[in-house]
Amino acid sequence: MGIWIVNANTVAADNELAKQHILLEGNVIAKIVDAGDGMPDTAGHQVIDAAGRLVTPGLIDMHVHLREPGYEHKETIATGTRSAARGGFTTIACMPNTRPVIDTVDTVKHVLDKAAAEGVVRVLPYGCITKNELGRELTDFEALKLAGAIGFTDDGVGVQSAQMMKDAMSKAAAIGLPIIAHCEDNTLVEGAWASEGEFTRRHGLKGIPNESEAIHVGRDVLLAEATGVHYHVCHVSTEQSVRLIRHAKQFGIKVTAEVCPHHLLLSDEDIPGLDDANWKMNPPLRTPRDVQACIEGLQDGTIDIIVTDHAPHSAEEKAKGVDLAPFGIVGFETAFPLLYTKFVATGQWTLQFLVERMTALPAKVFGLDYGTLAVGKEADVTIIDLETEKTVNPAVFASKGRNTPFTGWNLKGWPVHTIVGGNLVWSEHEQQAII
Ligand SMILES: NC(=O)N[C@@H](CC(=O)O)C(=O)O
Numbered sequence: 001m002g003i004w005i006v007n008a009n010t011v012a013a014d015n016e017l018a019k020q021h022i023l024l025e026g027n028v029i030a031k032i033v034d035a036g037d038g039m040p041d042t043a044g045h046q047v048i049d050a051a052g053r054l055v056t057p058g059l060i061d062m063h064v065h066l067r068e069p070g071y072e073h074k075e076t077i078a079t080g081t082r083s084a085a086r087g088g089f090t091t092i093a094c095m096p097n098t099r100p101v102i103d104t105v106d107t108v109k110h111v112l113d114k115a116a117a118e119g120v121v122r123v124l125p126y127g128c129i130t131k132n133e134l135g136r137e138l139t140d141f142e143a144l145k146l147a148g149a150i151g152f153t154d155d156g157v158g159v160q161s162a163q164m165m166k167d168a169m170s171k172a173a174a175i176g177l178p179i180i181a182h183c184e185d186n187t188l189v190e191g192a193w194a195s196e197g198e199f200t201r202r203h204g205l206k207g208i209p210n211e212s213e214a215i216h217v218g219r220d221v222l223l224a225e226a227t228g229v230h231y232h233v234c235h236v237s238t239e240q241s242v243r244l245i246r247h248a249k250q251f252g253i254k255v256t257a258e259v260c261p262h263h264l265l266l267s268d269e270d271i272p273g274l275d276d277a278n279w280k281m282n283p284p285l286r287t288p289r290d291v292q293a294c295i296e297g298l299q300d301g302t303i304d305i306i307v308t309d310h311a312p313h314s315a316e317e318k319a320k321g322v323d324l325a326p327f328g329i330v331g332f333e334t335a336f337p338l339l340y341t342k343f344v345a346t347g348q349w350t351l352q353f354l355v356e357r358m359t360a361l362p363a364k365v366f367g368l369d370y371g372t373l374a375v376g377k378e379a380d381v382t383i384i385d386l387e388t389e390k391t392v393n394p395a396v397f398a399s400k401g402r403n404t405p406f407t408g409w410n411l412k413g414w415p416v417h418t419i420v421g422g423n424l425v426w427s428e429h430e431q432q433a434i435i
């Protein structure tokens with residue numbers, strides 16, 4: 001038995017919506033027919049009537065934290081992938097800053113095995129650049145690649161040594177995998193949690209300067225040029241980084257970049273005060289000028305893709321106060337509704353622009369065979385309700401993390417069905433993931 005998704009509104013190449021019926025059989029898309037040709041014979045198949053809904057390729061998130069192994073009180077592969085499914089994501093790439101970190105063949109395999117046994121969406125692991133993410137010694141890239149790592153990153157911390165980064169890039173280039181960089185110079189950020197700007201001035205706080213990120217971007221694009229590696233910049237948040245990436249791309253350097261919804265929607269001036277650590281994340285919320293630069297960077301192609309940097313923490317950890325609480329906010333279950341409501345429904349972006357940056361373009365940047373609705377492709381599909389307005393309520397998240405600054409926002413664009421490899425893994429009717 002397959003699944004017929006009938007009366008689907010899909011994003012057509014000419015940026016109009018097309019009305020189509022889509023048959024998923026086994027793990028692939030078996031047929032796509034124009035709705036103008038009449039209703040197909042659906043006998044023997046499950047039918048999902050998508051009338052009035054948007055049907056997209058399954059969303060792809062190339063920067064997420066699943067916390068397993070070691071931080072199961074924050075999230076597990078079971079809860080994190082259910083949260084992803086609820087947010088419409090069918091493929092996610094998880095960061096290695098777990099406990100232990102993902103720096104050996106065994107830990108890569110452990111994540112893949114757990115994801116196969118307990119996950120509901122496709123999980124692609126990154127391996128660490130350096131052992132224990134300590135910046136002292138490179139991991140065994142070849143062995144990690146063979147085990148299933150799709151790239152290398154020390155996300156959570158920047159690689160402080162230029163020589164170490166250069167060696168990493170040379171090794172990664174030699175085996176054809178990317179370096180994914182959390183860009184942060186530790187000497188510039190000590191003792192600060194918010195970005196240098198209006199907020200830190202008002203509260204008399206030490207601020208994190210934009211250069212702490214951009215110095216690594218500038219250093220690394222030069223090293224990428226020297227080594228020929230595919231260099232991917234994590235969570236771009238500053239005007240200076242956007243400028244450096246734009247310049248590097250003009251030079252033909254193999255650099256790509258990602259941005260998170262919160263860095264497109266919030267600035268330091270939105271932080272309500274000093275008593276809510278759900279506004280504390282790394283990189284921090286920057287100035288309105290940086291937000292504008294990130295939007296423009298995404299719009300002109302300097303920034304390639306959108307990621308959530310889903311970073312769950314427990315309520316107890318976030319209750320420690322802004323100085324002691326860990327950095328990070330959850331992202332899966334609000335990403336599409338936020339961006340649809342604030343950029344597409346307002347007319348600033350087309351639906352095609354947004355959907356591509358969460359599907360086909362991440363697939364292209366990382367060489368994945370997902371992210372398009374076409375016959376023969378993997379049956380990864382997301383069905384989205386663009387009409388119903390709902391209020392963000394962390395209490396109903398499938399994630400263990402409730403740490404979001406978007407509580408109470410009224411949004412449209414909620415995923416209602418998520419299908420991974422032909423399996424329906426999330427459906428709004430169930431109010432929970434169904435496998
Ligand atoms: N983004 C965050 O604020 N936190 C991430 C680490 C990271 O992405 O750098 C985490 O692991 O919690």
Ligand SMILES: [Zn+2]
Pocket residue numbers: 155156157182234235282283
């Ligand atoms: Zn990071």
Ligand SMILES: [Zn+2]
Pocket residue numbers: 063064065095155156309311
């Ligand atoms: Zn991260």
